[in-house]
Amino acid sequence: MEQQSSASKETRVVVDFLRGSKSSIKPHVGVLNGKRVEYFKGSKATAALLSPAYAKLKGAPPVANEEEANKLLHGIIPYAFFLRADKGPKTKEGGRVLQINTMQMFQPELYYVWLYEGSQLGVKLAGLGMVAVMLAGVMFPLWPPIMRQGVWYLSIGALGLIGLFIAIAIFRLIFYVITIVVARPGIWIFPNLFEDVGFVDSFKPLWAWDIPPPPKKKKTLSIAVDASHGTTQAKRQAVANLPGIGPVASPQMNATPQAVAATPTTANAPSVTPSNSDANGGFGAQQQQPPLSASANQQQYDKLDELD
Template sequence: MEQQAAAPPEVRNLINYLRSSKSGIKNRTGVLNGKRIDYFKGKSAVKALLQPAYLKVKNAPKVGTEDEAIAVLRSALPYAFYLLVERGTGSPKPLQVVQMQSFKPDGYYAWFYEGSQLTTYLGGAAMVAVILGGVMFPLWPPIMRLGVWYLSIGLLGLIGLFFVIAIIRLIFYIITLIVASPGIWIFPQLFADVGFVESFIPLWEWDLPKKKGKKKKSKDGKEKEKAAKGGAASEGASSEKTVPVPRQAQQASIEEVEDEDA
């Protein structure tokens, strides 16, 4: 479109950000003139410009508040990267471009821009190169064909070795499970979500069940325990107060008092 080609670099960088996954805009699918097309809500674009990710976009309009975000999005409308539309009923929603264009957070805007096509072009070029390389394989120099053959044999050998190790460790586990329960796994981390080297460490390991963490005591249990401890403490204190004094000790204390009075 002519309007998009005339857009300055700042606006193009803004649009590329909004069209990328970094913006977090929720794109919906509608139908415009019989063709499926993506559209978004204005409020979603405003939030995207207020995110920290937008601050990393170089050479783009500066935005600090919601009003500034609305103003920037309104200024990009004349370049027809997105246009205000009305939604109908049904699924997917039929869309119709509004004649009087404006930007408002509660409006819906259809995309007329697919984003940067660099990745698509590079992917297409790589696919064409791979196809041509495969078709022209008989014309390759002998040394290149020999190298590709060795490489393919090496990859197949690695895959075959992996399956052999998996079968051997399973057979060994079954034997040790019968002979020396609970059984031994060779390379227990082989299928774990770890690095290549960590997959072969340790060399073997008993098939012991994982220990479960101790369950935390419930609140009621803690309160009961505290109450029991408090009761025991009160009983100990009361027992100390009510210990009877021997009669001889009472008589001795009386005599000591009389001697002091005398």
């Protein structure tokens, strides 16, 4: 593009940094005008310019805070290295359909599509290397005898390393089976041999006990029990806060149905007025007394049975 060719050297340094792997920006795959492209979120680019990797970059303009980073990224938009795009629905292949927005600006919450492929020097060198290897393989009969002999030694050395690796794998398995019987829980030689680590770390440590990792505690059951307990407590508190109902005492929990039925309720009690209070001999004062306990109700019920 003409806009990209007119960009300054500092701008290209920043763009190459954002497009490379040092920026740690994980691009997403989308579809723009029927072509697969990559896009990113603005906040990721802002964080990349504030990272220590960018601070060590030579030839790049300094960035002190988030505002300066956003301003620098906004100034790159006119060169069309990346443009603001709106995300659409997902395609069958998994990427989202993108559409260039006419209002071009930089904000951390917006998305931007890459229109710049980055430096192609590595791709060109890799292509030339593959062509050279293929030509060398085809022209192997024309090689000098000393070069063909060197290739033969290299192939024997590579096969020897592969055989040594297989021998170590078989030996460590046999040794582990023996140590299970002799000294439980067993010993692994080169325990990280098949782990996803570097070549040197695959041979560290030399040996280790076969101790399984501690199982993860399942917190689902305990969380469910706590939630059920909290719901029960909330229901009890709500019932206790109802008008006319006090806190439930523990003796009444074990009371018999007859005792509960014999307890007078507030709904069946007559209303207290100044007239009937004096006529009934201080009925209003009796209404203010606390209700009888379950044991007292049981005694009254027993007396009624004796009268019957």
